[in-house]
Amino acid sequence: MTPAISLTGVSRRYRDQLALDGIDLVIDGPSITGLLGRNGAGKTTLLRIIAAHEFASAGRIAVLGADPVENDAVLARIAFVREDQAFPQFRVRHALEAASSFFPNWDAELAGELAADFELPMNRWVSKLSRGMRSALSVVIGLAARAEVTLFDEPYAGLDAVARGVFYDRLLADYAEHPRVVMLSSHLIDEVSGLLERVVMLDRGRIVLDAAADEVRGAFTRVSGAAEAVEEFVAGRAVLERRRIASQEAAVVAGGLDDGDRPWAQELRVSLEPLSLQQVLIHTSAHAGRQRKEGTSA
Amino acid sequence: MSSSIKVARYHLVYPFLLVLAPWAVLALVFVINLIPTVIQGGPNPTKALASIFAFMAFAGVLTIIRSLPFALALGASRRSFYLGTVTLVVALAVVYGLAIAGLQALERATGGWGVSMYFFQPQYILTGAWYLTWLTSFVCLVLLFLYGTWFGLVQQRWDTIGLIVFVFGQVVVALVAIFIIGGNHDWHGVGHFFTTITAAGLTGLLAAFAAALCAGGFALIRGVTV
Numbered sequence: 458m459t460p461a462i463s464l465t466g467v468s469r470r471y472r473d474q475l476a477l478d479g480i481d482l483v484i485d486g487p488s489i490t491g492l493l494g495r496n497g498a499g500k501t502t503l504l505r506i507i508a509a510h511e512f513a514s515a516g517r518i519a520v521l522g523a524d525p526v527e528n529d530a531v532l533a534r535i536a537f538v539r540e541d542q543a544f545p546q547f548r549v550r551h552a553l554e555a556a557s558s559f560f561p562n563w564d565a566e567l568a569g570e571l572a573a574d575f576e577l578p579m580n581r582w583v584s585k586l587s588r589g590m591r592s593a594l595s596v597v598i599g600l601a602a603r604a605e606v607t608l609f610d611e612p613y614a615g616l617d618a619v620a621r622g623v624f625y626d627r628l629l630a631d632y633a634e635h636p637r638v639v640m641l642s643s644h645l646i647d648e649v650s651g652l653l654e655r656v657v658m659l660d661r662g663r664i665v666l667d668a669a670a671d672e673v674r675g676a677f678t679r680v681s682g683a684a685e686a687v688e689e690f691v692a693g694r695a696v697l698e699r700r701r702i703a704s705q706e707a708a709v710v711a712g713g714l715d716d717g718d719r720p721w722a723q724e725l726r727v728s729l730e731p732l733s734l735q736q737v738l739i740h741t742s743a744h745a746g747r748q749r750k751e752g753t754s755a
Numbered sequence: 756m757s758s759s760i761k762v763a764r765y766h767l768v769y770p771f772l773l774v775l776a777p778w779a780v781l782a783l784v785f786v787i788n789l790i791p792t793v794i795q796g797g798p799n800p801t802k803a804l805a806s807i808f809a810f811m812a813f814a815g816v817l818t819i820i821r822s823l824p825f826a827l828a829l830g831a832s833r834r835s836f837y838l839g840t841v842t843l844v845v846a847l848a849v850v851y852g853l854a855i856a857g858l859q860a861l862e863r864a865t866g867g868w869g870v871s872m873y874f875f876q877p878q879y880i881l882t883g884a885w886y887l888t889w890l891t892s893f894v895c896l897v898l899l900f901l902y903g904t905w906f907g908l909v910q911q912r913w914d915t916i917g918l919i920v921f922v923f924g925q926v927v928v929a930l931v932a933i934f935i936i937g938g939n940h941d942w943h944g945v946g947h948f949f950t951t952i953t954a955a956g957l958t959g960l961l962a963a964f965a966a967a968l969c970a971g972g973f974a975l976i977r978g979v980t981v
Contacts, residue, residue: 505980508827529830529834533758543825547769555768558768604830
């Protein structure tokens with residue numbers, strides 16, 4: 458089967474800055490993938506390259522089996538919703554009308570429902586919308602487009618918690634009925650973690666983690682308690698971080714726990730707490746940073 | 756439906772920039788010229804018709820800065836956007852040229868709108884038969900639009916520094932031309948060229964320039980990122 462998205466050795470250099478560094482990524486079929494990372498990690502650049510808004514300096518990109526650059530047949534099947542989208546002199550209804558003529562699977566009924574959910578005023582100029590309302594408009598277009606590849610780049614900028622909830626609910630509901638490839642870059646990691654089937658973490662232009670979301674959730678555990686007991690429990694495991702205050706210690710270990718670990722932890726009186734996706738990102742980024750430093754000093 | 760046609764329709768979803776605004780600007784400028792002519796009396800030969808051509812250049816800039824990014828977000832390619840936009844502007848310019856020729860004929864028939872105001876008959880250019888007025892207007896509208904798109908394309912591709920270099924480069928070219936012509940005492944020849952060339956000949960030169968701008972713009976937009 459042809460992968461929906463296939464990136465091989467993709468790099469993007471801006472003068473002396475390497476925004477993406479040898480990205481290899483394959484997304485085979487319908488899934489909701491979270492593209493996570495710190496500011497400047499390369500998330501937006503990666504999405505822009507997939508949508509052919511930006512050009513790679515090196516590497517190969519295939520979307521729906523072909524290079525998307527200047528490829529009308531492929532581009533018509535991609536919707537790219539970005540945080541900083543510029544609009545022409547349009548009212549909200551004009552923007553939706555324009556979108557309807559470009560996307561072959563456009564669902565006008567869904568667009569109307571979503572616009573009502575977000576309380577979008579159809580006759581208001583887009584330039585007069587608040588930042589949140591403008592984000593809501595982009596989200597409506599991204600969902601109603603029902604594009605085979607839908608890319609959301611921080612789509613909730615300015616949206617309040619209620620509107621973000623509407624977005625998450627609507628995305629999941631529509632995805633369940635019309636499965637497609639969705640990539641969602643986000644800072645609100647724990648908020649979106651429930652949506653994600655797969656997690657791709659970027660750090661300084663490199664993929665530092667690419668795994669199923671369920672695997673990631675169970676893959677890191679914080680062990681805390683008396684220092685001696687913690688040391689005994691983590692012995693022989695991959696420890697990402699240790700913090701010690703007086704006689705207490707907390708350590709983050711990689712790798713899943715087996716059936717015998719929990720009774721043993723109870724016996725040692727240490728507590729086990731799985732790391733949230735956001736905590737995983739923090740530790741993975743810190744780990745990648747330490748590795749970079751070691752590589753530089755070596 | 757081809758992507759270029761979708762792009763042309765996209766510009767007409769709310770046709771403010773390319774349809775409503777140019778004529779609103781021209782109507783406003785017409786009234787601004789008409790009022791003092793009525794009060795003070797004619798004749799008033801004005802060159803204010805240039806406003807619609809100048810606005811087309813402005814529309815060219817905005818088309819790239821404001822309309823291109825959203826069109827790409829909707830899945831248009833740069834090629835489709837350019838071809839669809841230029842095709843639409845060429846079609847509109849055909850109609851606008853006819854409208855200008857018609858208004859010029861009306862102006863002639865009414866003795867300058869009854870007050871000897873010659874708004875649609877600027878001196879030197881657009882003074883011949885109606886079809887020459889139409890052809891020259893058409894070519895100039897397209898030319899100015901394409902010239903405007905260059906500013907937008909350079910801005911999108913190389914940012915503000917690129918734009919400064921682009922403007923500065925044109926100033927340098929103009930100064931070098933002036934220096935060379937002045938050095939060779941050729942101003943008489945330049946004047947002779949522009950006073951003896953026919954309207955059709957001048958229109959042909961402008962059309963060739965527009966074609967060069969169009970080809971260059973097509974090459975430029977292929978490298979634009981948004």
